[in-house]
Amino acid sequence: MKTSDDNPTHLDPTTVEEYFRLGAKTAFPLHSSPPVIMEIDPGREEIELRTPVAGSEPEVTSLERVSLSRIRRDGADWFRLVVDARDMHYEAYVLLESIVDQLKSGASFRHAVSEAVASLKDLLAGRAKLTEEKILGLLGELMVLNHTIDGLGESGAITAWLGPLAEEHDFAFPHFDAEVKTTKSESRVHVIGSETQLGPEPGRPLYLISIQITRAGLAEQGFTLPEVVRATRARLDQTRRTFDAALEGLGWRDSDADLYTVKYQPRSTPRAYLIDDQFPAITSARLDQVVPQRTHVVSVTYRVNVTDLDYSAIGAPLNDFCEAPE
Structure with a gap:
């Protein structure tokens, strides 16, 4: 220079x-x-x-x-x-x-x-941009949201998206709930932020949707967070204001779009993991059984590696988003 x-x-x-x-x-x-x-x-x-x-x-x-x-x-x-x-x-x-x-x-x-x-x-x-953890999390949720628009339409997809509302799970579909986790690591290692995040609601199957992405460098198929936001917004008509309000609640601001220059691309096909009795989740119910004076444990954060766990078939609208088991 x-x-x-x-x-x-x-x-x-x-x-x-x-x-x-x-x-x-x-x-x-x-x-x-x-x-x-x-x-x-x-x-x-x-x-x-x-x-x-x-x-x-x-x-x-x-x-x-x-x-x-x-x-x-x-x-x-x-x-x-x-x-x-x-x-x-x-x-x-x-x-x-x-x-x-x-x-x-x-x-x-x-x-x-x-x-x-x-x-x-x-x-x-x-003008402080989102942390990388939040960037990855938002990218994963928008990937699922975009796919859901294809199956449920924009109104159904936006209604199902609970992540911005600080609910326990990111999506509530007609027949199951989904918690979306996105990682850059080579293994499917995900951070679980609370003891309730992988706790199924009564009568509602819960799946962990594992998404792996990686930095794309100059790859043409790469995408930045602003590009995904714009592409998603362009698909919305009646629900655009709701979508924008949700993004704002998550810390996204259009005026800061120039700060997000890193391009990503998928590392693998997403997988769905059913949260059942065999899944290694730390939940409130399990803590109640083994932790003395349980009420004094006020916060739980942990990492779970699902790489070698059996992944599951999942129903619509994510049946063709996630990899089908062999």
């Missing part, structure tokens, strides 16, 4: 993500007078700005994601400003770019940092 003061370079979100995917540190000059160097460190998920010490230090101690130090470089002292860019690669870049813009206009480093932080504080606080 080449830059000059007469021809400044602005990186778009996709390019910033490409630098983070390189896996190696990348440093490049952004200004010559005063010298300013930016470095992207994918391993630490940090972006730093270095410039020779001039004037007093900026005040950054109150900022959780920003740190300042002095380093010795080429016989001179330099300021080293580091931004923790986890889950906000582009926002971190925009902050440092704003500092450089202030420096180019003649501002001191202290003033440049102060102005950039003040102008971008609301942006940085308000």
Whole structure:
């Protein structure tokens, strides 16, 4: 990447993500007078700005994601400003770019940092994307929802989708309930978030729907979360507002779509596992039987590996979504 003061370079979100995917540190000059160097460190998920010490230090101690130090470089002292860019690669870049813009206009480093932080504080606080766990979970539920639209129509599918309503199970179909779990791992290892998540309702069969996806890189068949959201919304007419409200409740915002640049693709065909007496689930009923003073256990989270368990046939509308047993 080449830059000059007469021809400044602005990186778009996709390019910033490409630098983070390189896996190696990348440093490049952004200004010559005063010298300013930016470095992207994918391993630490940090972006730093270095410039020779001039004037007093900026005040950054109150900022959780920003740190300042002095380093010795080429016989001179330099300021080293580091931004923790986890889950906000582009926002971190925009902050440092704003500092450089202030420096180019003649501002001191202290003033440049102060102005950039003040102008971008609301942006940085308000544009945090979903965690990867939540991204995977939402992708899995939308995959099931899209398939369900084919079988039940949009009204039936949206009504069956209980995940955004914080109910015990993600979907309640006419003849069974389904808990959707999505993982990036090579094994079908899933996080169960409570003792009730795999507890069937009386008279209602419950299935764990195991979905495996993996990063797609530049594969044409890959899909990002925003692409799946848009594709699903495009299939809806009468229920679009309900769908949008559900997404908002899950933490999705259309205005943050540019933050989600990772592409995924299926790793395998989904499988359905019937939650019966032989399934290794930690449930309230089982805890009641074996845990002394059970009422004092207030939270249960565990991982279950279903890779080698027998998977099941499942009825409509997921009969042709999940792999049929041999």
